[in-house]
Amino acid sequence: MIVCKFGGSSLAEASLFQKACEIMCADPRRKIMVVSAPGKRSSVPGDIKLTDRLIDLSETKEKKGSVDTDIVNAVDEQIRSICTGLSLPDELPDQLIDDILTLALKVDPDKPWTRADLIASGEIVSAKIATACLRNMGTPARIVDPREAGLLVRSSNSGTIILPESYRHLGRLNWTKEILCVPGFFGVNEHGHTVLFSRGGSDITGSVLAKATGAKLYENWTDRDSVFAVNPEIIEQTVPILEISYREMRELAYMGFSILHPEALEPVIEQRIPVHIRNTNNPAAPGTKIIPERTHIDRAITGIAASDQFVALSLRRVLINQEIGILYHILRFFVDESINVHHVPTGIDSLSIIVRDEDLTLEKEQRIRERLKHELGISDVIVTRGLAIIMLVGEGIRDNVDILAKATGALAEERISIETVILDYFEISLIFMVRDYDKTRAASALYRTFFKKKPLDRS
Ligand code: ASP
Numbered sequence: 001m002i003v004c005k006f007g008g009s010s011l012a013e014a015s016l017f018q019k020a021c022e023i024m025c026a027d028p029r030r031k032i033m034v035v036s037a038p039g040k041r042s043s044v045p046g047d048i049k050l051t052d053r054l055i056d057l058s059e060t061k062e063k064k065g066s067v068d069t070d071i072v073n074a075v076d077e078q079i080r081s082i083c084t085g086l087s088l089p090d091e092l093p094d095q096l097i098d099d100i101l102t103l104a105l106k107v108d109p110d111k112p113w114t115r116a117d118l119i120a121s122g123e124i125v126s127a128k129i130a131t132a133c134l135r136n137m138g139t140p141a142r143i144v145d146p147r148e149a150g151l152l153v154r155s156s157n158s159g160t161i162i163l164p165e166s167y168r169h170l171g172r173l174n175w176t177k178e179i180l181c182v183p184g185f186f187g188v189n190e191h192g193h194t195v196l197f198s199r200g201g202s203d204i205t206g207s208v209l210a211k212a213t214g215a216k217l218y219e220n221w222t223d224r225d226s227v228f229a230v231n232p233e234i235i236e237q238t239v240p241i242l243e244i245s246y247r248e249m250r251e252l253a254y255m256g257f258s259i260l261h262p263e264a265l266e267p268v269i270e271q272r273i274p275v276h277i278r279n280t281n282n283p284a285a286p287g288t289k290i291i292p293e294r295t296h297i298d299r300a301i302t303g304i305a306a307s308d309q310f311v312a313l314s315l316r317r318v319l320i321n322q323e324i325g326i327l328y329h330i331l332r333f334f335v336d337e338s339i340n341v342h343h344v345p346t347g348i349d350s351l352s353i354i355v356r357d358e359d360l361t362l363e364k365e366q367r368i369r370e371r372l373k374h375e376l377g378i379s380d381v382i383v384t385r386g387l388a389i390i391m392l393v394g395e396g397i398r399d400n401v402d403i404l405a406k407a408t409g410a411l412a413e414e415r416i417s418i419e420t421v422i423l424d425y426f427e428i429s430l431i432f433m434v435r436d437y438d439k440t441r442a443a444s445a446l447y448r449t450f451f452k453k454k455p456l457d458r459s
Pocket of ligand 1: 007008036037049051052122184185198199200201202203
């Protein structure tokens with residue numbers, strides 16, 4: 001059995017819904033269709049995703065106490081254009097918009113789940129349209145609401161946690177008789193309230209369902225032919241990645257490869273379910289397979305990720321390395337400020353804490369400086385903002401002795417100064433910290449070195 005997930009860009013217009021449903025029907029093993037809310041239409045200038053409209057609608061209701069009719073009209077037009085394009089009877093969009101209005105009227109700032117109910121309705125719209133479209137094509141289908149099916153979740157500071165019993169509940173779904181259309185992006189908590197995942201979270205719903213139902217494959221349908229070796233926002237037209245391991249994908253997703261939600265791999269990893277990223281507009285393209293282990297490694301580096309706006313808080317004190325528990329005490333200050341620490345490169349009498357710039361506000365920086373000084377006697381503190389991380393990822397790094405030399409050589413040739421180098425213990429990722437303004441040049445130099453020059457020399 002195959003679980004498929006179609007993202008918003010694969011469901012932005014009637015023709016795309018049609019293609020998605022044709023894909024579902026083309027292989028009888030495809031039994032579960034997880035859907036995102038309709039994305040922005042390329043044919044409508046300035047269009048936005050339905051989810052963004054619903055977020056605006058909930059925010060204006062919270063602020064002004066009334067439902068903004070302009071936004072409702074835009075939602076109406078977006079949904080109706082899809083339904084009309086699919087020749088679905090008017091009752092369907094009428095009902096969908098009525099439901100959205102009812103939920104919008106209920107939004108109450110004191111009851112955060114009412115907001116979630118409204119925003120989640122974007123995915124419900126897609127699931128209801130897909131169900132109708134499949135039935136029109138003569139394929140039995142029904143909508144499954146993840147809240148009723150028992151997708152139990154709990155919100156935490158570090159994301160949404162899927163409760164273990166969810167897998168038992170969802171495992172009971174009967175997908176043998178009809179295609180199940182499941183709205184992605186949300187579950188339900190122990191109080192029966194809707195809880196949204198973070199943005200792009202329908203990917204998580206897909207992988208939770210793949211694990212719960214024992215699927216053989218999780219197909220994630222998007223709008224690109226494959227994952228590319230470098231984030232396309234940094235360098236366009238890089239080589240496609242045909243095969244990538246879970247570990248490699250996790251590293252790249254963490255550093256900005258947004259093709260898959262960073263939390264979406266965890267459920268499938270345990271069951272070793274392969275994930276296939278494919279293009280709804282071009283199903284013939286090979287796509288990218290995310291698999292447990294790679295057997296054929298033809299390049300040392302699989303992908304290069306780059307992300308900016310990091311900050312390093314570096315501190316120095318003689319004999320800091322001899323003090324047992326010093327790191328614990330320093331990191332506690334970051335915990336108290338709810339700051340996620342990304343890396344901690346250490347020297348003998350010094351260490352740096354690397355975090356996202358947005359997380360270390362000036363007030364937080366000030367409080368941490370005070371505590372370092374008064375509680376630990378550390379006053380030699382330098383904060384460097386405007387840093388970027390360039391990350392080379394590849395299972396082949398482990399087996400080659402020259403990766404670091406080649407990479408530093410490439411950066412030296414470009415006269416790019418390296419602030420920090422981190423090679424993870426398992427040797428799957430190699431990180432260079434450079435200045436923000438060198439990010440693109442550094443990524444390009446590394447791309448040329450590892451992808452444009454001769455392939456991996458195995459002699
Ligand atoms: N519709 C939601 C979003 O725009 C969830 C998703 O697309 O997966 O983030």
